[in-house]
Amino acid sequence: MQIAVVGTGYVGLVSAACFAELGHTVIGVDLGEEKVRKLSSGECTIYEPGLEDVLKRGLASGRLSFTTDIKEALPESKIVFSAVATPPNENFSADLRAVFIVAETVAKFAEEDTVFVNKSTVPVGTGKKCEEKIAAVLKERGIDIQMPVVSNPEFLREGSAVADTMHPDRIVVGINGNKWAHKLIDELYQPLTRSNKPIVYTNRESAEIVKYASNGFLATKISFINMLTELCEKTGADIRDIAKGMGLDDRIGPRFLHAGIGYGGSCFPKDVKALIALSNETGIDFPIIHATHDINNKQRLRFFKKLTDALPANATVCLWGLSFKPNTDDLREAPSLDLIEILSKAGHTIQTFDPIAMDNMKAIYPDLNYCSDPLKAATDADAVILLTEWDVFRGVDLQATKQAMKGDHLFDGRNVYDPDEVRGAGLDYVGIGIQ
Secondary structure: OEEEEEOOOHHHHHHHHHHHHOOOEEEEEOOOHHHHHHHHOOOOOOOOOOHHHHHHHHHHHOOEEEEOOHHHHOOOOOEEEEOOOOOEOOOOOEOOHHHHHHHHHHHHHOOOOOEEEEOOOOOOOHHHHHHHHHHHHHHHHOOOOOOOEEEOOOOOOOOOHHHHHHOOOOEEEEOOOOHHHHHHHHHHHHHHHOOOOOEEEEOHHHHHHHHHHHHHHHHHHHHHHHHHHHHHHHHOOOHHHHHHHHHOOOOOOOOOOOOOOOOOOOOHHHHHHHHHHHHHHHOOOOHHHHHHHHHHHHHHHHHHHHHHHHOOOOOEEEEEOOOOOOOOOOOOOOHHHHHHHHHHHOOOEEEEEOOOOHHHHHOOOOOOEEOOOHHHHHOOOOEEEEOOOOHHHHOOOHHHHHHHOOOOEEEEOOOOOOHHHHHHOOOEEEOOOOO
C-alpha cells in the first residue's frame, strides 16, 4: 500500500521509515527543503538508535522517499498521516494550526478517496473539527470523494522508538463507523497483527483521549514517587527502598518509580498541560493532573536550589548530560535548560558534556564550555551535577573526578551513584530522597 506521512519530525520520520520497513511504499512530506534533502540522501535529522539504518534501507529499496510538495504524495496514497507538531500555547492548550492546515491541504488536492489519519497527539474533538474542515473544502471544490478522519495515536519512547514501532504494546485506532477506512487500516497494520501485536479499535473520541490518559498516568506515577523524596530527606528514609517495596507489588510495578528531578521531553509536559487546558475548557476538574504538573516543577527547582545554595560566588559548575533523557538529543523541556538559565543569571561559569546533545545546545547557548568527555567537564569545577543518566556517567571514575575538581560537591539528579562510593572518593554526595 502507498501512504503519505506529512511532517518528518520525531513521530513522522520514525513512522515513515518503519512503515517502509514493513513493506509499504511511503512518501514523507515536509516543507523544510534542507531537511528533505538530507533525508533523501540517507542523513537522519534526529538522533534515534537504529533509525538511520532503517531510513537507509527504505531509501535503497525504493519504498521510502521524501518531498516538499504534498501534491506529489497524494495521487496514489490511500492513507495520509498527519504527524505535525502540536506544541502547547501559553494557556497550555494544544496549538492545532498545523493539523488543520494539513487536513485542508489534503482536501484541496486529493482526487481519490483517501483516509486522513491524525498521528499527532491532539485533544478530543480534533478529529471532528478536521472532518468539518475537510468537508468544507471538498464542498467548495465540488468534488465527490470520501475522506474519513481516523485517530491513530503514537506511543513511542524516545531512545527506543524504532523497537516500539516494530513491536508495539498495542495499536489504538479510532474510527467512527467507516468500514472502508477500517479495512484499509487492517491492511496497513497486517504485518504487525500477523505477529500477534494487538490492535484496539475504538471510536475516534476514545482514541484521542487514550494517548493523553496514558501519558498523564505515567507522569503522575513519576510525580508521586518524587513527592515522597522530600519526606524521605526529612525522616531518614531511602526513596530507593520505598520504590522497590512498592514496585514489587504486581498491581503497581517498578516502572516510572525512579525518583529524580522530574520528567521532561516532548510528551509528558505537553500532554499534562493539554489535560489541564481540557479541564479548564470543559469545566471538569482534574486535581491529580494539576498536582502532577506542580510537583514536577517543584521537584526540579527544589534540587537546583540545593546546588545554588552550596556554590560560592562566580563558581564553575559541571553539567553531566543535557538531553532530557538518555539515547536522544532532544532538549525539549530538559532540566538542563532551566538550570543553565539559573546559573547564568547568577554569574556562574558552566562546563558540560553530553555524548549526543551538545550540538543542539550550542544552537541555544553557544558560549558554554563544551567538553570532550566527563572528566574534562569536571576539571576545576566547584560542583558537578548529573542531569541525564547516560551510561558514560554510570562508569565514571569518581576518584579521578575528585582530583580534577576544585570543589567537592556531586549532585546526583538521577540517583545513579552509591552515596557511600561517592563519599569514599572524597566527594560530598547530594541525591534525591537519599541520605
